[in-house]
Amino acid sequence: MALLEVEDLRVAFGNATAVDGVSFSVEEGRIVGLVGESGCGKSVTSLAVMGLLPKGRGGRRAKAPEPVQAAAAEPAPGAVKAAAAAPQAVPAGGGRRSRGGADVSGRAVFDGTDLLALTPAAMRRRRGKDLAMVFQDPLSSLNPVVPIGRQITEVLERHRGLKGAKANQEAASLLDRVGIPDPVRRLKEYPHQLSGGMRQRVLIAIAVACAPRLLIADEPTTALDVTIQAQILELLKDLVEDEGTALLMITHDLGVVAGMCDEVNVLYSGRVVESAPVRELFARPTHPYTVGLLGSIPKLDLPIHEPLTPIRGSIADVIRWKDGCAFAPRCDRVAEACVDGEPPLIGSAHAHRCVRAEEVA
Amino acid sequence: MTTARIEKLDRLIEASVSAREAQTGSLLRQSFRRLKRSPMAVTGAVIVGLFVVVAVLGPVIAPYDPTAQTWGKEVFLNRNIFPGPRAENWFGLDHLGRDMFSRMIVGARQTLLVGVVATLIGFVAGAVIGGVAAAAGTFGGRWGERVEAVIMRAVDVALAIPMLLLALSVAALLGPSLSTVMIAVGVAQIPIFARLLRGSMLAQAHSDYVLAAVSLGVPKGRIVVSHILPNSLGPVIVQATLVLATAIIEAAALSYLGLGNPDPGSPEWGTMLADAQRFLSGAPQLAIYPAVGIIVTALGFTLLGEAMRESLDPRLRRQE
Numbered sequence: 001m002a003l004l005e006v007e008d009l010r011v012a013f014g015n016a017t018a019v020d021g022v023s024f025s026v027e028e029g030r031i032v033g034l035v036g037e038s039g040c041g042k043s044v045t046s047l048a049v050m051g052l053l054p055k056g057r058g059g060r061r062a063k064a065p066e067p068v069q070a071a072a073a074e075p076a077p078g079a080v081k082a083a084a085a086a087p088q089a090v091p092a093g094g095g096r097r098s099r100g101g102a103d104v105s106g107r108a109v110f111d112g113t114d115l116l117a118l119t120p121a122a123m124r125r126r127r128g129k130d131l132a133m134v135f136q137d138p139l140s141s142l143n144p145v146v147p148i149g150r151q152i153t154e155v156l157e158r159h160r161g162l163k164g165a166k167a168n169q170e171a172a173s174l175l176d177r178v179g180i181p182d183p184v185r186r187l188k189e190y191p192h193q194l195s196g197g198m199r200q201r202v203l204i205a206i207a208v209a210c211a212p213r214l215l216i217a218d219e220p221t222t223a224l225d226v227t228i229q230a231q232i233l234e235l236l237k238d239l240v241e242d243e244g245t246a247l248l249m250i251t252h253d254l255g256v257v258a259g260m261c262d263e264v265n266v267l268y269s270g271r272v273v274e275s276a277p278v279r280e281l282f283a284r285p286t287h288p289y290t291v292g293l294l295g296s297i298p299k300l301d302l303p304i305h306e307p308l309t310p311i312r313g314s315i316a317d318v319i320r321w322k323d324g325c326a327f328a329p330r331c332d333r334v335a336e337a338c339v340d341g342e343p344p345l346i347g348s349a350h351a352h353r354c355v356r357a358e359e360v361a
Numbered sequence: 362m363t364t365a366r367i368e369k370l371d372r373l374i375e376a377s378v379s380a381r382e383a384q385t386g387s388l389l390r391q392s393f394r395r396l397k398r399s400p401m402a403v404t405g406a407v408i409v410g411l412f413v414v415v416a417v418l419g420p421v422i423a424p425y426d427p428t429a430q431t432w433g434k435e436v437f438l439n440r441n442i443f444p445g446p447r448a449e450n451w452f453g454l455d456h457l458g459r460d461m462f463s464r465m466i467v468g469a470r471q472t473l474l475v476g477v478v479a480t481l482i483g484f485v486a487g488a489v490i491g492g493v494a495a496a497a498g499t500f501g502g503r504w505g506e507r508v509e510a511v512i513m514r515a516v517d518v519a520l521a522i523p524m525l526l527l528a529l530s531v532a533a534l535l536g537p538s539l540s541t542v543m544i545a546v547g548v549a550q551i552p553i554f555a556r557l558l559r560g561s562m563l564a565q566a567h568s569d570y571v572l573a574a575v576s577l578g579v580p581k582g583r584i585v586v587s588h589i590l591p592n593s594l595g596p597v598i599v600q601a602t603l604v605l606a607t608a609i610i611e612a613a614a615l616s617y618l619g620l621g622n623p624d625p626g627s628p629e630w631g632t633m634l635a636d637a638q639r640f641l642s643g644a645p646q647l648a649i650y651p652a653v654g655i656i657v658t659a660l661g662f663t664l665l666g667e668a669m670r671e672s673l674d675p676r677l678r679r680q681e
């Protein structure tokens with residue numbers, strides 16, 4: 001059994017469905033990529049797994065036996081989906097409006113326990129200890145008025161019970177491990193005194209402080225320039241190899257995926273459209289969206305002034321997955337069959353969600 | 362042409378060097394360095410500094426006893442004769458023949474005391490109310506949100522009452538005295554501080570580093586106290602300097618309306634202003650001294666507060 005098994009994860013903000021039935025798994029010691037363009041639900045997926053999304057109230061309401069919905073006689077997760085798909089069925093005036101909370105359903109099984117079913121207190125004990133996260137923007141993710149040493153020891157104190165000089169010592173050795181020179185002096189510095197790459201190293205040091213078994217990196221290199229990107233990726237790779245930590249890598253950069261990941265899940269409009277080992281995916285992309293993504297990467301051997309090949313349209317013009325392939329409006333090879341019901345996930349080792357895969361390939 | 366270009370280059374280098382220097386040290390030190398370069402801040406600081414020195418040393422540096430009616434026989438109320446500035450009495454005499462200069466100096470102490478204590482009352486009570494509301498609303502779940510809503514609606518109601526009216530009601534309730542003025546002015550400031558701190562904390566509560574702290578399993582109370590609060594206090598501290606100016610003016614207003622210290626001998630700028638009103642046509646200078654004192658002091662605190670706000674504001678920081 002995999003370390004993290006996400007099954008049929010759904011996240012809805014009010015009537016907008018951000019993640020629509022995502023399933024994937026992360027094995028121990030493996031690097032798994034979650035790839036897709038902005039708004040496809042990759043960050044929301046990671047936040048849902050970490051239990052960091054603000055709680056919505058819709059879920060509660062949907063689970064309560066409602067006379068109209070009861071006729072559909074669906075289990076609770078289905079009811080949430082139905083509510084999302086048919087907004088008019090839910091009385092808009094019923095109850096207080098939620099403050100942009102998220103309704104999460106499905107399962108995220110981590111080492112035998114469903115994280116989504118844990119109480120907030122139990123989840124808090126696990127966060128930072130069993131699973132930790134590295135965020136996108138290293139400057140805003142560090143508290144500007146607290147020295148970085150304090151920010152590291154805070155976690156050590158909480159999860160490992162280290163205090164005072166011992167905690168400081170451990171913090172310094174953590175900084176040393178992520179490649180920050182002169183760590184003892186750095187402990188007293190504030191985030192604004194460090195460079196972007198250093199800050200990201202500090203964030204990584206904080207994340208790995210308690211040797212988590214799963215590390216989630218949400219676009220860890222987006223805010224950095226290219227040389228620093230390479231260093232940070234190398235560092236993450238080393239840490240994973242040394243500790244046997246599993247890494248869930250969220251990115252929109254296929255270059256990062258090719259260099260880092262063992263397995264890749266391509267997300268489109270809140271669903272996995274293709275899932276394969278990394279070599280397999282780059283060698284034989286099957287879903288037209290993956291093909292399009294790979295085709296839009298600039299290549300060095302193309303003649304000068306040759307325009308890049310974009311995927312037309314934007315992620316905004318979507319069909320609901322229930323009615324057909326959400327990518328259909330942007331697909332060059334769209335046919336009748338594409339908008340004729342929900343496209344299933346085909347295959348296991350190299351799975352894809354395209355009904356015309358044989359014809360396309 | 363070339364010399365102009367070299368000069369320009371020099372200036373650029375200088376700017377980059379000073380910018381690098383400015384990046385060392387803590388945020389507070391940086392802000393302080395910027396503050397020293399601002400003429401507004403320096404002017405404000407000089408006025409405030411002078412005022413504080415006068416207020417603290419008051420009775421020591423005053424040339425005469427402010428309550429002694431030493432020159433009472435030289436003042437003729439019915440003939441509008443008030444000896445003006447002269448060598449022994451720099452600001453002249455008031456209607457009872459007391460030395461105005463000494464009264465102004467000694468009166469500064471009460472003005473400062475009232476301003477500081479009233480601001481502290483508002484700051485502490487407002488910060489507690491606003492902080493509790495923000496913490497409850499952010500981390501308290503459904504119940505917390507209700508608590509926050511109740512607190513903040515109460516604050517809104519208090520905000521809707523004109524500040525002077527609120528202060529007047531409190532003063533009327535407690536009877537005229539010096540502590541009444543402090544409490545009244547302080548209570549009137551509570552809703553402002555509460556709202557400000559809550560807003561500031563809510564903004565911080567949605568920041569990335571709070572999410573990062575949550576993702577590391579840091580407990581809620583800890584996040585509020587050691588992450589959100591220190592980042593939210595900046596605007597509140599700045600507001601405190603601005604409120605200090607308002608508090609001084611309001612305290613003077615309450616004294617002017619007769620709700621201040623009832624002891625007629627004890628000099629206070631607001632009371633002095635009220636006394637001078639009766640002789641405004643004959644001796645306008647008696648009103649001008651305390652009025653100018655109040656205005657200049659309030660201006661000093663306002664200048665300092667505004668400059669502090671600018672130097673601490675990260676949005677304005679980049680423009681340098």
